[in-house]
Amino acid sequence: EVQLVESGGGLVQPGGSLRLSCAASGFTFSSYWMSWVRQAPGKGLEWVANIKQDGSEKYYVDSVKGRFTISRDNAKNSLYLQMNSLRAEDTAVYYCARAPTTVVSDFDYWGQGTLVTVSS
Amino acid sequence: EIVMTQSPATLSVSPGERATLSCRASQSVSSNLAWYQQKPGQAPRLLIYGASTRATGIPARFSGSGSGTEFTLTISSLQSEDFAVYYCQQYNNWPPLTFGQGTKVEIK
Numbered sequence: 373e374v375q376l377v378e379s380g381g382g383l384v385q386p387g388g389s390l391r392l393s394c395a396a397s398g399f400t401f402s403s404y405w406m407s408w409v410r411q412a413p414g415k416g417l418e419w420v421a422n423i424k425q426d427g428s429e430k431y432y433v434d435s436v437k438g439r440f441t442i443s444r445d446n447a448k449n450s451l452y453l454q455m456n457s458l459r460a461e462d463t464a465v466y467y468c469a470r471a472p473t474t475v476v477s478d479f480d481y482w483g484q485g486t487l488v489t490v491s492s
Numbered sequence: 493e494i495v496m497t498q499s500p501a502t503l504s505v506s507p508g509e510r511a512t513l514s515c516r517a518s519q520s521v522s523s524n525l526a527w528y529q530q531k532p533g534q535a536p537r538l539l540i541y542g543a544s545t546r547a548t549g550i551p552a553r554f555s556g557s558g559s560g561t562e563f564t565l566t567i568s569s570l571q572s573e574d575f576a577v578y579y580c581q582q583y584n585n586w587p588p589l590t591f592g593q594g595t596k597v598e599i600k
Contacts, residue, residue, distance in 0.1 A: 417528075417536065417591040418591065419587075419590065431586070431588075432587065433588045434588070467536075472538075477526075478541040478581060479538060482537075484535055
Protein backbone atom coordinates (compact mmCIF):
# COMPACT_ATOMS: atom_id res chain seq x y z
CA GLU A 373 0.00 0.00 0.00
CA VAL A 374 1.35 3.38 -1.01
CA GLN A 375 1.78 5.72 1.96
CA LEU A 376 3.09 9.25 2.25
CA VAL A 377 3.48 10.65 5.75
CA GLU A 378 4.45 14.27 6.30
CA SER A 379 5.97 15.69 9.44
CA GLY A 380 7.77 18.77 10.66
CA GLY A 381 5.02 21.35 10.60
CA GLY A 382 4.36 23.76 13.43
CA LEU A 383 4.29 27.36 14.55
CA VAL A 384 7.17 29.55 13.44
CA GLN A 385 7.78 33.29 13.58
CA PRO A 386 8.04 35.38 10.42
CA GLY A 387 11.56 35.16 9.05
CA GLY A 388 12.07 31.77 10.64
CA SER A 389 12.83 28.38 9.14
CA LEU A 390 11.24 24.96 9.13
CA ARG A 391 12.06 21.64 7.49
CA LEU A 392 9.28 19.38 6.36
CA SER A 393 9.74 15.68 5.75
CA CYS A 394 7.69 13.13 3.85
CA ALA A 395 8.27 9.44 4.46
CA ALA A 396 7.27 7.24 1.54
CA SER A 397 6.49 3.54 1.55
CA GLY A 398 4.78 0.92 -0.54
CA PHE A 399 6.39 1.87 -3.85
CA THR A 400 9.79 2.36 -5.46
CA PHE A 401 10.35 5.94 -4.32
CA SER A 402 13.34 6.52 -6.57
CA SER A 403 11.23 5.97 -9.70
CA TYR A 404 8.87 8.92 -9.29
CA TRP A 405 8.78 12.67 -9.49
CA MET A 406 7.63 14.06 -6.15
CA SER A 407 6.01 17.36 -5.30
CA TRP A 408 4.97 19.58 -2.42
CA VAL A 409 1.52 21.16 -2.72
CA ARG A 410 0.10 23.56 -0.17
CA GLN A 411 -3.31 24.82 0.84
CA ALA A 412 -3.79 28.00 2.84
CA PRO A 413 -6.67 27.91 5.34
CA GLY A 414 -9.97 28.00 3.47
CA LYS A 415 -8.22 28.38 0.11
CA GLY A 416 -7.41 26.27 -2.91
CA LEU A 417 -4.45 24.11 -3.84
CA GLU A 418 -1.11 25.58 -4.87
CA TRP A 419 1.81 23.57 -6.25
CA VAL A 420 5.02 24.59 -4.48
CA ALA A 421 7.89 22.53 -5.88
CA ASN A 422 8.84 19.26 -7.50
CA ILE A 423 11.94 17.12 -7.88
CA LYS A 424 13.00 14.56 -10.41
CA GLN A 425 13.66 10.95 -9.52
CA ASP A 426 17.42 11.39 -9.08
CA GLY A 427 17.22 14.92 -7.69
CA SER A 428 18.90 16.39 -10.77
CA GLU A 429 15.99 18.72 -11.59
CA LYS A 430 14.04 20.90 -9.19
CA TYR A 431 11.34 23.45 -9.92
CA TYR A 432 9.54 26.00 -7.78
CA VAL A 433 6.59 28.34 -7.87
CA ASP A 434 7.86 31.90 -8.14
CA SER A 435 6.63 32.92 -4.69
CA VAL A 436 9.03 30.52 -2.93
CA LYS A 437 12.08 30.69 -5.20
CA GLY A 438 15.21 31.52 -3.25
CA ARG A 439 13.50 30.72 0.08
CA PHE A 440 12.45 27.07 -0.19
CA THR A 441 14.56 24.08 -1.20
CA ILE A 442 13.18 20.70 -2.16
CA SER A 443 15.36 17.63 -1.78
CA ARG A 444 15.11 13.88 -1.49
CA ASP A 445 17.02 10.95 -0.09
CA ASN A 446 16.18 7.87 -2.13
CA ALA A 447 18.08 5.61 0.26
CA LYS A 448 15.73 6.74 3.03
CA ASN A 449 12.61 6.96 0.83
CA SER A 450 12.16 10.52 1.99
CA LEU A 451 11.25 13.89 0.54
CA TYR A 452 12.09 17.18 2.20
CA LEU A 453 11.19 20.84 2.01
CA GLN A 454 13.53 23.33 3.67
CA MET A 455 11.63 26.56 4.20
CA ASN A 456 13.57 29.72 5.08
CA SER A 457 12.55 33.36 5.46
CA LEU A 458 9.01 32.29 6.16
CA ARG A 459 6.18 34.76 5.69
CA ALA A 460 2.63 34.90 6.96
CA GLU A 461 1.41 34.00 3.48
CA ASP A 462 3.28 30.67 3.71
CA THR A 463 0.79 29.54 6.34
CA ALA A 464 -0.84 26.43 4.92
CA VAL A 465 -1.22 22.70 5.08
CA TYR A 466 1.66 21.23 3.11
CA TYR A 467 1.08 17.96 1.26
CA CYS A 468 3.62 15.75 -0.42
CA ALA A 469 2.30 14.12 -3.54
CA ARG A 470 3.46 11.60 -6.11
CA ALA A 471 3.22 11.78 -9.88
CA PRO A 472 1.95 8.36 -11.04
CA THR A 473 4.33 7.97 -13.94
CA THR A 474 7.97 8.66 -14.62
CA VAL A 475 7.13 12.11 -15.97
CA VAL A 476 5.49 15.11 -14.36
CA SER A 477 1.74 14.80 -14.50
CA ASP A 478 -1.14 14.55 -12.05
CA PHE A 479 -0.85 13.38 -8.45
CA ASP A 480 -2.16 9.94 -7.64
CA TYR A 481 -1.14 9.71 -3.99
CA TRP A 482 -1.11 12.41 -1.36
CA GLY A 483 -0.03 12.49 2.25
CA GLN A 484 -2.36 13.66 5.00
CA GLY A 485 -0.60 17.01 5.20
CA THR A 486 1.28 18.93 7.85
CA LEU A 487 0.23 22.39 9.03
CA VAL A 488 2.70 25.25 8.95
CA THR A 489 1.66 28.41 10.75
CA VAL A 490 3.78 31.54 10.38
CA SER A 491 2.85 34.03 13.04
CA SER A 492 4.39 36.16 15.75
CA GLU B 493 1.75 30.62 -16.43
CA ILE B 494 -1.44 28.82 -17.41
CA VAL B 495 -4.42 30.07 -15.42
CA MET B 496 -7.17 27.56 -14.70
CA THR B 497 -10.66 28.97 -14.12
CA GLN B 498 -13.43 26.84 -12.68
CA SER B 499 -17.14 27.53 -12.76
CA PRO B 500 -19.37 27.83 -10.95
CA ALA B 501 -17.75 28.55 -7.60
CA THR B 502 -20.61 26.75 -5.85
CA LEU B 503 -23.06 24.26 -7.30
CA SER B 504 -26.20 23.34 -5.37
CA VAL B 505 -27.51 19.94 -6.40
CA SER B 506 -30.04 17.48 -4.98
CA PRO B 507 -28.97 13.87 -4.36
CA GLY B 508 -29.58 11.77 -7.44
CA GLU B 509 -29.28 14.73 -9.79
CA ARG B 510 -26.56 15.34 -12.35
CA ALA B 511 -23.75 17.80 -11.67
CA THR B 512 -21.68 19.46 -14.37
CA LEU B 513 -18.49 21.30 -13.43
CA SER B 514 -16.42 23.37 -15.83
CA CYS B 515 -12.73 24.16 -16.06
CA ARG B 516 -11.16 26.52 -18.56
CA ALA B 517 -7.46 26.96 -19.31
CA SER B 518 -5.96 30.28 -20.39
CA GLN B 519 -4.18 28.43 -23.20
CA SER B 520 -4.31 24.92 -24.58
CA VAL B 521 -3.28 22.15 -22.22
CA SER B 522 -4.10 19.40 -24.73
CA SER B 523 -5.54 16.54 -22.65
CA ASN B 524 -3.10 17.03 -19.79
CA LEU B 525 -5.73 17.76 -17.20
CA ALA B 526 -6.71 16.10 -13.95
CA TRP B 527 -9.66 16.42 -11.57
CA TYR B 528 -9.53 15.97 -7.80
CA GLN B 529 -12.11 15.68 -5.06
CA GLN B 530 -11.42 17.08 -1.60
CA LYS B 531 -13.54 16.65 1.50
CA PRO B 532 -13.09 18.75 4.66
CA GLY B 533 -9.99 17.79 6.60
CA GLN B 534 -8.82 15.35 3.96
CA ALA B 535 -6.18 15.33 1.26
CA PRO B 536 -7.31 15.64 -2.35
CA ARG B 537 -8.17 12.42 -4.19
CA LEU B 538 -7.43 11.91 -7.86
CA LEU B 539 -10.59 11.28 -9.87
CA ILE B 540 -9.69 11.81 -13.51
CA TYR B 541 -6.42 12.14 -15.45
CA GLY B 542 -5.73 12.66 -19.12
CA ALA B 543 -8.97 14.69 -19.16
CA SER B 544 -11.17 11.60 -19.36
CA THR B 545 -9.58 8.54 -17.74
CA ARG B 546 -10.94 7.54 -14.35
CA ALA B 547 -8.33 6.82 -11.71
CA THR B 548 -8.25 3.46 -9.99
CA GLY B 549 -11.32 2.78 -7.91
CA ILE B 550 -13.29 5.81 -9.05
CA PRO B 551 -16.97 5.04 -9.67
CA ALA B 552 -18.33 5.18 -13.20
CA ARG B 553 -20.69 8.03 -12.28
CA PHE B 554 -17.68 10.34 -12.55
CA SER B 555 -16.70 11.23 -16.10
CA GLY B 556 -14.40 13.80 -17.65
CA SER B 557 -14.39 15.32 -21.11
CA GLY B 558 -12.78 18.05 -23.13
CA SER B 559 -9.44 18.99 -24.60
CA GLY B 560 -7.53 22.14 -25.37
CA THR B 561 -8.97 24.84 -23.15
CA GLU B 562 -12.43 23.59 -22.15
CA PHE B 563 -13.05 20.71 -19.80
CA THR B 564 -16.00 19.23 -17.95
CA LEU B 565 -16.39 16.93 -14.97
CA THR B 566 -19.79 15.27 -14.81
CA ILE B 567 -21.21 13.39 -11.86
CA SER B 568 -24.16 11.52 -13.31
CA SER B 569 -26.18 10.90 -10.15
CA LEU B 570 -24.93 12.59 -7.02
CA GLN B 571 -24.48 10.43 -3.95
CA SER B 572 -24.19 11.81 -0.43
CA GLU B 573 -20.45 11.13 -0.41
CA ASP B 574 -19.92 13.27 -3.52
CA PHE B 575 -20.60 16.57 -1.79
CA ALA B 576 -17.13 18.09 -1.70
CA VAL B 577 -14.83 20.57 -3.42
CA TYR B 578 -13.51 19.68 -6.86
CA TYR B 579 -10.30 21.01 -8.42
CA CYS B 580 -8.90 20.78 -11.91
CA GLN B 581 -5.13 20.82 -12.55
CA GLN B 582 -3.09 21.18 -15.72
CA TYR B 583 0.24 19.51 -16.30
CA ASN B 584 0.86 20.42 -19.92
CA ASN B 585 2.97 23.55 -19.47
CA TRP B 586 5.01 23.81 -16.31
CA PRO B 587 6.45 25.12 -14.11
CA PRO B 588 4.26 26.01 -12.52
CA LEU B 589 1.75 23.20 -12.29
CA THR B 590 -1.54 25.01 -11.75
CA PHE B 591 -4.89 24.29 -10.19
CA GLY B 592 -8.27 25.89 -10.61
CA GLN B 593 -9.75 27.68 -7.62
CA GLY B 594 -12.25 24.89 -6.99
CA THR B 595 -15.98 24.25 -7.26
CA LYS B 596 -17.90 23.38 -4.12
CA VAL B 597 -20.74 20.93 -4.70
CA GLU B 598 -23.29 21.35 -1.93
CA ILE B 599 -26.60 19.80 -1.08
CA LYS B 600 -29.59 21.67 -2.43
